[in-house]
Structure formats: C-alpha cells, structure tokens
Amino acid sequence: MDFLNSFFSGLGITEFVRPSIGITDVLDILIVAYIIYKVIFWIKETRAWVLFKGILVIFAFAAVAALLKLHTIIFVLSNTINMGIIALLIVFQPEMRKALEQLGKGKIFSYFTRGEDAGDEKAAARTVNEIVKAADKMGAAKTGALILMEQEVPLGDLERTGIPIDAIVSSQLLINIFEHNTPLHDGAVIIRRNRVAAATCFLPLTDSNEVSMELGTRHRAAIGASEVSDAHVIVVSEETGKISVARGGVLYRDLTPEQLKNMISEQDHQSAKKKLAIWKGRQDK
Numbered sequence: 001m002d003f004l005n006s007f008f009s010g011l012g013i014t015e016f017v018r019p020s021i022g023i024t025d026v027l028d029i030l031i032v033a034y035i036i037y038k039v040i041f042w043i044k045e046t047r048a049w050v051l052f053k054g055i056l057v058i059f060a061f062a063a064v065a066a067l068l069k070l071h072t073i074i075f076v077l078s079n080t081i082n083m084g085i086i087a088l089l090i091v092f093q094p095e096m097r098k099a100l101e102q103l104g105k106g107k108i109f110s111y112f113t114r115g116e117d118a119g120d121e122k123a124a125a126r127t128v129n130e131i132v133k134a135a136d137k138m139g140a141a142k143t144g145a146l147i148l149m150e151q152e153v154p155l156g157d158l159e160r161t162g163i164p165i166d167a168i169v170s171s172q173l174l175i176n177i178f179e180h181n182t183p184l185h186d187g188a189v190i191i192r193r194n195r196v197a198a199a200t201c202f203l204p205l206t207d208s209n210e211v212s213m214e215l216g217t218r219h220r221a222a223i224g225a226s227e228v229s230d231a232h233v234i235v236v237s238e239e240t241g242k243i244s245v246a247r248g249g250v251l252y253r254d255l256t257p258e259q260l261k262n263m264i265s266e267q268d269h270q271s272a273k274k275k276l277a278i279w280k281g282r283q284d285k
C-alpha cells in the first residue's frame, strides 16, 4: 500500500482511493467474463459470426461519424438501432432457440434424467445393430431412408408431423417402412429409446448454402434436423445407396456399416461431441 501511495504521489496524485472489492465482486466479474466468453464462442460457432463482423463495421462507421460530427448519419443510426435489435432477435430466433435448448440439456438436467435410461444398454446396442443392418440392406437395394435417433433434445415437434408407430426397432420394420410405394415410406422415421416413435415425419431443411448441389432435399432435411437438435440423423441415398450421418449441422458422407455403428453408438457420440469443433469446418461441400 505504501508502495502504491509513493508511486502515485510521485506522479503528482496525492489522494489514492482504493476501491473496495469484496469476494462477491470477484465472483460477479468471473461470472460475467465466463458468460461473455461463452457468448463469443457461441457466436463464432454459428452464422452469427458473419453478422457480428457486420455489426462491428457499423459500430466503426458510427464512431467515425461521431468523430467527424456527421449529424445526419448519427441521427439515422441512433433512430434505427432499436429496430435493428428487434430484427436481430427475429433473424437469429433459430440460433437462440438452439442455444437455450443446449443450456437446458446441460449437465444439471442430464444428471436428473439419466436414471430413466439405466439398464437399457443391452436394448440400445440391439437397436444400433438393427439400424445398421437396415441401413446396410437399404443401401445395397438403393432404398432411400431418413432416420432420426433422438438424444437429449426432445423431437416431439417433428414427431407430430408424422404418423405414430410406437413399435420396437427391428431391421425388418425399418426396411418395410421405407419400401417404395408404401404409405409410410415418405419422410423421416423418429426413433426414441429403442422404439420407432413415428414415420413420415417432415423435417426442417437446412438453409446453409455450403451444402453440395448434388445433394437433394433428403440430405438437406437431415442436416436441417441435426441443426435444431442433437439427434443422430441417418440418411440412405436412393440414388447412390450411400449411407451418411448428419450431426450438429455436419454431414459425414459415405460411411461403411462399421463407421455408422461407431457414430451412432453412445460412447462414440460423447467423444464425437468433443471433436465437433474440429469437424465443424469440414462440412461436406
């Protein structure tokens, strides 16, 4: 303290007021810093990043206008800022929804819901095997398919667009659902905890313009569904018979049955989540 006083008196500042910082202030600063860090991280992960850079340009423009006293520009900018905030909320409604869903499926909540699935491991492994078997056979026969495996984000909204099934997953059932010219073959199947919940479900199409032109609406729907949920979305191409998986907005194409199995089994999902940031930039073009 003496050192600080002599330092400031050396600078000609005689009265040194020490701000009183308590433990709650430190906690407060740490929480705010963490939230800002998370928001920046989230912005960088979504298309909000491009928009964020655009906003920075506008701020720089406003600063220059204020510096040069360009009154008309300042007037226009200050009167449109409120509208701009509302426009941002509307444009980024899907991203904000996703962020809130991710917040909701965080550790605290999953801790309380994990118990429900205890003892289900054997059935889950069987389900994975049946799905892989079905995908492999449908690929060989060039039967198009679209299958969502629900994870933590509930798919009730998507499920309601289809026809309820509620049957134990089997490769025969899946192959039968996607058989051409049958009433259930169009759209997606949703699988929830080892049961086929619904078929003919309609999924949101991705609006990403980074998706290859050679991919049609089935693959776009798979990517779209994986953007709004954490589901494993399996696609079998009717045209090529190739198997792909969409997860977190990324399409992993041309998978072997073994790779598919690894991707959709739970342990792999956890490690894949960690790798997601690395894969993010490798979205198929």
Ligand SMILES: Nc1ncnc2c1ncn2[C@@H]1O[C@H](COP(=O)(O)OP(=O)(O)OP(=O)(O)O)[C@@H](O)[C@H]1O
Binding pocket: 144, 145, 146, 185, 186, 187, 188, 201, 202, 203, 204, 205, 214, 215, 216, 217, 218, 219, 220, 221, 236, 237, 238, 239, 240
């Ligand atoms: N929004 C959607 N939700 C669910 N299923 C969809 C959706 N859009 C298309 N599909 C399914 O995809 C089929 C059309 O696939 P399309 O040929 O356009 O896609 P693709 O990506 O080229 O796939 P493929 O390689 O199998 O031809 C539809 O008959 C329907 O079953």
